Amino acid sequence: MDATDLDPHAPEFLAHRYEHYSELRERCPVVWATQHGGFWLVTDHASVLAVARDNETFMHQYLPGAPDGVDYEGICGYPRHPDLPAQGVSEIDGPDHQELRRALTPAFSPAAVEAQRPQMEAVATWFLDQIVESGTGDLVLDYTSPVPAVLTLAMMGLPVEHWSRYAEFFHATAAHPQTSPEFAAVMAHAPAMTAELHEHALRRRAALGDDVTSLVLSLERSSGPLTDEQVVGVMWNLVAGGIDTTTALVSWGLYHLGTHPGDRRRLIDDPARMPGAIEELLRYYCPSESLTRTVSRDVELGGRQLRKGDRLWLIWISANRDPAVFDRADEVVIDRDPDTNPHLAFGLGGHRCIGMHLARVEAAVMLTEVLRRIPDYEIDPDGFAPYPPSMLMNGVVRMPVTFTPGPRIGPASAPF
Ligand code: HEM
Numbered sequence: 001m002d003a004t005d006l007d008p009h010a011p012e013f014l015a016h017r018y019e020h021y022s023e024l025r026e027r028c029p030v031v032w033a034t035q036h037g038g039f040w041l042v043t044d045h046a047s048v049l050a051v052a053r054d055n056e057t058f059m060h061q062y063l064p065g066a067p068d069g070v071d072y073e074g075i076c077g078y079p080r081h082p083d084l085p086a087q088g089v090s091e092i093d094g095p096d097h098q099e100l101r102r103a104l105t106p107a108f109s110p111a112a113v114e115a116q117r118p119q120m121e122a123v124a125t126w127f128l129d130q131i132v133e134s135g136t137g138d139l140v141l142d143y144t145s146p147v148p149a150v151l152t153l154a155m156m157g158l159p160v161e162h163w164s165r166y167a168e169f170f171h172a173t174a175a176h177p178q179t180s181p182e183f184a185a186v187m188a189h190a191p192a193m194t195a196e197l198h199e200h201a202l203r204r205r206a207a208l209g210d211d212v213t214s215l216v217l218s219l220e221r222s223s224g225p226l227t228d229e230q231v232v233g234v235m236w237n238l239v240a241g242g243i244d245t246t247t248a249l250v251s252w253g254l255y256h257l258g259t260h261p262g263d264r265r266r267l268i269d270d271p272a273r274m275p276g277a278i279e280e281l282l283r284y285y286c287p288s289e290s291l292t293r294t295v296s297r298d299v300e301l302g303g304r305q306l307r308k309g310d311r312l313w314l315i316w317i318s319a320n321r322d323p324a325v326f327d328r329a330d331e332v333v334i335d336r337d338p339d340t341n342p343h344l345a346f347g348l349g350g351h352r353c354i355g356m357h358l359a360r361v362e363a364a365v366m367l368t369e370v371l372r373r374i375p376d377y378e379i380d381p382d383g384f385a386p387y388p389p390s391m392l393m394n395g396v397v398r399m400p401v402t403f404t405p406g407p408r409i410g411p412a413s414a415p416f
Helices: 011-015 017-027 045-053 094-108 110-115 117-132 140-144 146-156 160-175 181-187 190-206 212-217 228-259 261-269 271-285 356-373
Strands: 030-033 039-042 136-138 290-295 299-301 304-306 311-315 396-398 400-402
Touching (some): 094 212, 110 356, 117 140, 140 228, 140 396, 146 160, 146 228, 160 228, 190 228, 212 228, 228 271, 228 356, 261 271
Antiparallel strands (some): 030 039
């Protein structure tokens, strides 16, 4: 098989995408998809890894009207919504990207993240306190969505009291198709949010603080200072990257533990298994399912000849379920050895997720708090709703639960 007319935007494809990936991995892991102007669909672990490692050949950048005549389209591979800024870390390449990553790294190192653990615990405790006495709640809307939103805004120095606007925006834009009225309604908030980021950047330009926005502003690039627009792009990327991805990971984690009592018991009895369990949840549920690249020079991949200017769709979740690399690839093996779990849920190479340590610790804190305080939660199967099938985000819209009520343990007023 050389080419396929499978259409990744078609509802039929999306509903059965994992079966399609499985077949493609076996028959033609780097295949030419003829729809939408043509692009390469890359599904096996070895090829996805090779692409992710080579950022010079397989570029991220959003560069309309590039001097070499190639229309580089950035990380999602289709024209962005006019109200959204270009994502300032994900969609640049080369020295500018490396300098930006170097400037941001101190805020995202394992030690910096570990120092935030008490704050993460306080915020997780607060949101569980809001439901714990009632014995009922929605673990997505009341917990996994708000906690990362508060933590991300605090990290950026943005007004934390606006957390629900950000949580709802990133949750709803992922939960609804781009053509739906719900998507349009929520997208209407984008200009106000971008303006808020801009105002905050201006305040920090006048007086730097100790937040990540100040770190972005203090970047000294060899190509000159970042413009306001670029600063807002970087901030948007960090806010967008930090919120709904972690929400999705923890939501699926709670879903899995809520539907697999044996795995839940194992983690309650032996919390040391939590880090390995999180790697396995990342592998299997892979919240960011795929991203795109543009080919910058003629190159061979998986025995196929790719040409400069070709588009390429990298399917992280398919690589993560490649049976050539993972035993029992199609199931969650909660105690899979993390040393033999080379999943690609955070990507790889120069653009590998800058927030991966943060996401891991946030997830561990949030899952542990639930297992400690409401260990017998039961998911209402009729209320549970995953995101509609999509190539981009794999998350949960809502997850109503009931549990044995317990006491509040945190302060009477919000710790943020
Ligand atoms: C479970 C949670 C998360 C998942 C699954 C995830 C996934 C990813 C993936 C797949 C990439 C692209 C890598 C590539 O193209 O090679 C990425 C990049 C990125 N992520 Fe995350 N992410 C998560 C959490 C976070 C957090 C907490 C932050 C920050 C607050 C963050 C910020 C970013 C940024 C800024 C980039 C762009 C990095 C670059 O292009 O250099 N992410 N993430």
